[in-house]
Amino acid sequence: MMQESLVEYGSRRVIITITAILCALLEIVDTTIVNVALNDMRGNLGATLTEVGWVITAYAIGNVIIVPMTSWLSQQFGRRNYFAASVIIFTVCSFLCGNADNIWELVLFRFLQGIGGGALLVTSQTIITESYPIEKRGMAQAIYGLGVIIGPTLGPPLGGYIVENYSWPYIFYINIPIGVVATLLTLQFVRSPKYAAKKAFNEIDWLGIGLLAITVGSLQYVLERGHEDDWFESSTIVFLITASVLGLFFFIWRELRYKNPIVExxxxxxxxxxxxxxxxxxxxxxxxxxxxxxxxxxxxxxxxxxxxxxxxxxxxxxxxxxxxxxxxxxxxxxxxxxxxxxxxxxxxxxxxxxxxxxxxxxxxxxxxxxxxxxxxxxxxxxxxxxxxxxxxxxxxxxxxxxxxxxxxxxxxxxxxxxxxxxxxxxxxxxxxxxxxxxxxxxxxxxxxxxxxxxxxxxxxxxxxxxxxxxxxxxxxxxxxxxxxxxxxxxxxxxxxxxxxxxxxxxxxxxxxxxxxxxxxxxxxx
Structure with missing residues (x-):
């Protein structure tokens, strides 16, 4: 069976597991490490409290748009290539975030970092699951779970330590060496399953991609910014809630009817x-x-x-x-x-x-x-x-x-x-x-x-x-x-x-x- 051909043994399985957990940790630590540095960023980049809040929002929107598409993207480009590319995007954007000169530059690079990071979490889970035989899947999920649960907890103390002893760009720079190691290990050890043939450019579900981005992007914005904008008092929030509901309806209709859906x-x-x-x-x-x-x-x-x-x-x-x-x-x-x-x-x-x-x-x-x-x-x-x-x-x-x-x-x-x-x-x-x-x-x-x-x-x-x-x-x-x-x-x-x-x-x-x-x-x- 397909998944059995991907089962790994011995040191190879250990290396693949470590690579996947490193990538999951990179992604998750970055969701919370920024929280404690917002004040320093605000002062350093001359931003308002609302503007600096976008550093978190942009990352979350990038994340949540890409996550449902990861399985399809893995098929399209091959899992190893897609995983390695995501690590590289995440690492390069970490460097660019640290070097940002103004708040909107930082927000843009955080959004792109979120797009790279979204793949790391889900694909690393799939890689670990398929590297272990079925009877050891519970243990595989336990190993993966370590990264997912510990990541959000590690972010604030690590961010607090870096901000108190160095400066805020270093919360992004620490991703770079880990990202380089993870890329090299991915290219060397991670295998791609044999997928069906790639879809031709004109067969790709572009409308599905657009509807998905509108639906989850709008919803994430509403959840992140709704409180500050006083929910239904804000015309932007009302517009985006409407966009999210309609987007979801048409997205489900499209995916169930189209022969090559972006999300199955x-x-x-x-x-x-x-x-x-x-x-x-x-x-x-x-x-x-x-x-x-x-x-x-x-x-x-x-x-x-x-x-x-x-x-x-x-x-x-x-x-x-x-x-x-x-x-x-x-x-x-x-x-x-x-x-x-x-x-x-x-x-x-x-x-x-x-x-x-x-x-x-x-x-x-x-x-x-x-x-x-x-x-x-x-x-x-x-x-x-x-x-x-x-x-x-x-x-x-x-x-x-x-x-x-x-x-x-x-x-x-x-x-x-x-x-x-x-x-x-x-x-x-x-x-x-x-x-x-x-x-x-x-x-x-x-x-x-x-x-x-x-x-x-x-x-x-x-x-x-x-x-x-x-x-x-x-x-x-x-x-x-x-x-x-x-x-x-x-x-x-x-x-x-x-x-x-x-x-x-x-x-x-x-x-x-x-x-x-x-x-x-x-x-x-």
Whole structure:
């Protein structure tokens, strides 16, 4: 069979696995490493906060446009050539990003870097899956999962360290040596499957490519920028939501009718892939949502540095790394993936509820440790079983197509997660602030005593009485703002936990398609 001819053994398989993980890490670390350097970029390039936000948005749009097309592009150019070209595009654009003279130059190179990076994630997953025999697929996904889960966690501390000790262009320059090594290893060791004949230029689904770019590009823009532009108050957002909905409708119609579709939607007839695609979306929501919210809380409320906030996440990433091979072994022994996914969702609920309980205006570093270890365990239990379930009953070319769907949905889930969290955080913050202000009775003796005590403190430092009173009121207002922010973060943790708890019974009632039962049996021996 086609996929068996691609199975590798011994040192060759080790080298291919390392190459694929290096490329996956390159791509994923770059999605989060930039977050902590935005302030420095803004100052250095003379950009506004909105303009510098495009550094993240452009990369995400490039990423999400190319991911569904990776399987088709691999067939068109040969997987090894396409993979190597993607690494080269990513590496060259990393150099150009570091050398950018103005913000829009940087945004353009980030978009192109995202187009190169999108292929790295999905194609590396396909390469690893096909390099291992079927009975070891669970272990293959565990190895790949290490890069995917640890990548977003490594970004902030690494970015924080580089920005504090060097300058922001170095967050791009560190990709260059890794990219050069990955290119050489790819050209030397990665093999391409024997695909059907390439499509002639006039047979290529150009309309499909255009509709796909409009659909996912518009959707990604809406998710990334909607909150800042106040959603439906912005005519641009309304226009792009309309474009995305219509684009999706015509894209599906086109792909199901055209004989050489750019994205093979028929692969979604596979029941396990459909389930896995939905679960990948939920996983992306939880993974990127929690990776976004904890550094945000520790930096904005607790006043930590970017490096401190990023370093807090490392023990959880190590825990996930320890979990991965264990989960891979459980799958190899024939334990059903949905049981492990359900366990992961339960643990993720525990983590979220724990966060809801411990968050205060001055939570200490040690309070986070076991809560984040629970997050690491939960993500370990979710990632590999979801991927294994999605790809378990696919063969040959379908593996790449399935990996593209789950990769895109994980990415979109992350974007949805960050967009929803940002919006809810802002709304809840306003509600809690209004509520706290309404309950603050200025005639209360406690409030008056507090204001007098603060005023006396400022007067003791030499501040004139009238200014001291104004400063006392500012301190009180700051306290209310901080308390409102903490209550908003508590809400987010609670809602995240409830979302995973609601999904738990749905996962348990999933009926696997008959085709996977065969795979489960074969993977049990």
């Amino acid at each position: 939607l028929r692969v979604l007839k596979n029941g396990n892939l459909r389930i896995g695609t939905v679960m990948s979306f939920i996983l992306g929501f939880g993974l990127y949502g929690s990776t976004f919210i904890i550094p945000l809380y520790t930096q904005s409320v607790l006043g930590w540095t970017a490096y401190q906030a990023g370093a807090l996440m490392i023990p959880a990433a190590v825990m996930t790394a320890v979990m991965m091979p264990m989960i891979g072994k459980l799958l190899t022994k024939g334990i059903k993936p949905q049981y492990l996914v359900a366990a992961g969702m339960l643990v993720f609920f525990v983590y979220s509820f724990w966060g809801f309980k411990i968050i205060t205006p001055d939570t200490g570093k040690d309070d986070f440790f076991w809560m984040l270890i629970a997050r690491g365990v939960g993500l370990g239990l979710l990632f590999i079983p979801i991927t294994a379930l999605s790809l378990s009953s696919l063969k040959g070319q379908e593996i790449g197509q399935g990996a593209a769907f789950t990769g895109m949905m994980r990415q979109l889930g992350g974007s949805f997660g960050v967009a929803v969290i940002t919006t809810v955080l802002s709304r809840q913050n306003m509600l809690h602030r209004n509520d706290l202000v309404a309950k603050l009775n200025v005639n209360s003796s406690d409030v008056q005593q507090r204001v007098i005590a603060l005023q006396q403190g400022f007067i003791a430092k030499g501040t004139p009485p009238n200014i001291a009173l104004s400063d006392a009121h500012k301190v009180l207002d700051f306290g209310i703002t901080k308390q409102a922010a903490v209550l908003s973060y508590m809400d987010i943790f609670l809602y995240l936990g409830i979302m995973f708890l609601i999904c738990l019974p749905i996962v348990l009632f999933v009926k696997q398609s008959k085709s996977v039962e065969k795979v489960d049996l074969s993977s049990a021996h």
